[in-house]
Amino acid sequence: MAFIEVKGITKKFGGLTAVDNVDFEIEQGKITAIIGPNGAGKSTFFNLINGFHKPTSGSVFFEGRDITKLPVHLGARLGIARTFQTTHLFEQSTVIDNVIVGHRLRTKSKLFDAVFRTKREKQEEHNAYQKAMESLEFVGMEKIAQVPVSTITQEEKKRLAIALALATDPKVMFLDEPAAGINPDETEGLAQLMKKLAASGITICTIEHKMQMIMGMADKIMVLNQGAKIAEGTPNEIKNNPVVIEAYLGGEPIAEAN
Numbered sequence: 001m002a003f004i005e006v007k008g009i010t011k012k013f014g015g016l017t018a019v020d021n022v023d024f025e026i027e028q029g030k031i032t033a034i035i036g037p038n039g040a041g042k043s044t045f046f047n048l049i050n051g052f053h054k055p056t057s058g059s060v061f062f063e064g065r066d067i068t069k070l071p072v073h074l075g076a077r078l079g080i081a082r083t084f085q086t087t088h089l090f091e092q093s094t095v096i097d098n099v100i101v102g103h104r105l106r107t108k109s110k111l112f113d114a115v116f117r118t119k120r121e122k123q124e125e126h127n128a129y130q131k132a133m134e135s136l137e138f139v140g141m142e143k144i145a146q147v148p149v150s151t152i153t154q155e156e157k158k159r160l161a162i163a164l165a166l167a168t169d170p171k172v173m174f175l176d177e178p179a180a181g182i183n184p185d186e187t188e189g190l191a192q193l194m195k196k197l198a199a200s201g202i203t204i205c206t207i208e209h210k211m212q213m214i215m216g217m218a219d220k221i222m223v224l225n226q227g228a229k230i231a232e233g234t235p236n237e238i239k240n241n242p243v244v245i246e247a248y249l250g251g252e253p254i255a256e257a258n
């Protein structure tokens with residue numbers, strides 16, 4: 001059984017076919033990247049697997065279970081997480097408070113507990129703090145847990161977005177352009193962090209335009225062009241695939257693109 005299996009997935013927006021009958025499998029504990037030219041359908045495909053879009057036709061299976069029509073919050077409980085843009089962070093709150101909000105998504109206290117501060121609520125508050133701290137340690141931000149988000153760097157915000165997802169105990173993490181807007185050194189640091197996540201058993205699926213980063217870290221790459229899958233394989237296979245080179249860069253070797 002595949003960890004995640006996508007079967008014949010299609011998404012139409014009016015007359016436009018953004019994703020066209022794509023079959024794909026994601027392996028557990030690996031880093032999978034989706035690449036392709038602008039408008040190729042990467043974000044749409046991504047959102048079809050993580051549940052943010054519902055397909056026009058086709059199915060998505062997670063650990064053998066059909067999750068095609070599952071609401072996003074139920075997908076989150078199964079262990080499907082996605083990172084959000086750093087603009088979704090609460091700038092005036094501390095780093096750790098931002099992570100605690102992420103963790104609460106999966107805890108059980110209801111409004112009753114929150115209002116009357118039951119024992120369970122206090123226990124969960126403690127657990128949420130511990131969990132948030134562990135996530136911050138994992139991404140290397142424990143020393144700045146108490147500072148307001150408004151004072152941290154863009155690269156730290158990217159790490160924080162990952163810590164937020166991590167605090168929900170995901171089995172798979174979807175990262176949409178995790179390295180956009182940061183410098184090459186920081187990009188390398190982020191690639192290392194993604195490798196560390198995968199090594200800890202979390203499956204990583206990412207869309208990223210930075211080719212050097214993708215080629216250096218992905219186990220498997222899928223290439224979309226005009227909504228269709230035109231290739232899949234290891235970085236080496238993709239780099240040397242003439243169809244990919246032609247579609248992606250009009251004949252320029254992919255290894256040169258960053």
Ligand SMILES: Nc1ncnc2c1ncn2[C@@H]1O[C@H](COP(=O)(O)OP(=O)(O)OP(=O)(O)O)[C@@H](O)[C@H]1O
Binds near residue numbers: 013039
């Ligand atoms: N909500 C929507 N409504 C209508 N058309 C959409 C919608 N979302 C995407 N599209 C269209 O679907 C096609 C694929 O878009 P998508 O954003 O998935 O591509 P992409 O590969 O992620 O592009 P980019 O690299 O530029 O982010 C595009 O033609 C886009 O205009």
